[in-house]
Amino acid sequence: MDYLQIEGIKSLNGTIKISGAKNASLPLIAMTILAKNSVNIKNLPNVADIKTLLKLLSNLGAKCDFLEDRVVVDTATLTETKATYDIVKTMRASILVLGPILTRFGHCEVSLPGGCAIGQRPIDLHLKALEQMGAKIKIKAGYVQASAPNGLKGCNIIFDKITVTGTANIVMAAALATGKTTITNAAREPEVVQLCEILNASGVTIEGIGTAILTIYGTSQELINIKEFSIIPDRIEAGTYLCGGAITKSELTLENTKAEHLGAVIAKLEEMGSTFKITKNSITIYPSQVIKPVKIITQEYPGFPTDMQAQFLALATQADGTSIIEERLFENRFMHVSELQRMGAEISLNGNVATVSGKSQLSGADVMATDLRASSALVLAALVSEGTTNIHRIYHLDRGYDSLEQKLKGVGAKITRLKE
Ligand code: EPZ
Secondary structure (H helix, E strand, O other): EEEEEEEOOOOEEEEEEOOHHHHHHHHHHHHHHHHHOEEEEEOOOOOHHHHHHOOOOOOOOEEHHHHHHHEEOOOOOOOOOOOOOOHHOOOOHHEEEEEHHHHHHHHEEEOOOOOOOOOOOOOOOHHHHHHHHEEEEEEEEEEEEEEOOOEOOOOOOOOOOOHHHHHHHHHHHHHHEEOOEEEOOOOOHHHHHHHHHHHHHHHOOOEEEEEEEEEOOOOOOOOOOOOOOOOEEOOOHHHHHHHHHHHOOOEEEOOOOOHHHHHHHHHHHHHOOOEEOOOOOOEEEEEEOOOOEEEEEOOOOOEEEHHHHHHHHHHOOOOOOEEEEEEOOOOOOHHHHHHHHHOEEEEEEEEEEEEEEEOOOOOOOOOEEOOOHHHEEEHHHOOOOOOEEEEEHHHHHHHHOOOOHHHHHHHHOEEEEEEE
């Protein structure tokens, strides 16, 4: 197993190129199941989760040619309709194939994703919506067994909660359904917006893109023609490196990024004292020498993203004063707290609220990555710690950060990947 060794107290300087968004790529790769042509996808991030989903599609019979940052996916040869436990257990987002396979083939089996480090993460809302569209669903032997022999039917769906992959799954299911589907309380994340835009450009009329009410006009099981497209930049990767600039008090420029997807993140960094220069495709952070404390509540887009909570918690350890961070999306997304405490951070946890007392002098330690974003918080903390930090179990980081150590090395960090 690999681990990362980071020497702290380094200031950084330079430019980082942001990769394509993992959480946009996953539904867009699943979307190729709806296509009659082979689909060319550009600007894919080189991360483990993408390879896992491509492996799942290959196991189902699709042809996937993955070359650096692009892939050509041909699902014409896809005949299997069962996503097995061995893959789904490694990546919950495998559930994204349920909607597309069911709507195309009239049946699908997907291993039920189990619990997760950050919370229970049920998929009841995905299943309830598919049932409303006419699917018969059984849970048997650890699998979701779904069938709709005569195809799915459009209907009105009101999500009890906003769900990102739930919205993506149902949008894809509705794309080949018969009639009109309306989703109320739909997710508005940029990744969902891109999925809707690509489907819309491929002949599936979708109204209300980017709003909480989506209307999808299905093609009655006719497969669609999807033209080449490029994945949007990863806003969470960009947000993480902006926190890297803020915590090390270093001027950094991010290229291939879209500031309009980072409104809440940039606003909080401004409250903490940083200023920014923003162009169409780049963001430069000018950090303040004194970091101000902050109050954060995680929310669905366009609110402050839960996927940036851990990184801001690390940053808050370096603020002068007390920050309050409330996690509203996932019940157990504070596993990084105990690792940060081991590095000297002063954090008290009360339910879903973390109170961070700054400024703490952190010191390097052996710490354990527990989930993807928790891992990046440890990297940020390590950059400003005295001495050496060894971050173990970095397979979590590799799931979602493309070339993290090369990118950080490129701006001057002392970071090395080693074998346990
Ligand atoms: C997506 O997960 C992202 N994953 C997550 O990113 C992100 O943290 C999350 O959205 C929230 O923004 C991908 O896009 C692949 P949800 P998802 O369904 O879709 C509850 C990362 O670090 N819920 O929007 O699984 C759920 O428990 C990851 O890149 C139900 O109750 O999240 C949670 O409390 C981690 N029933 C809330 O809704 C359901 O059927 C939002 O979850 C579905 C969800």
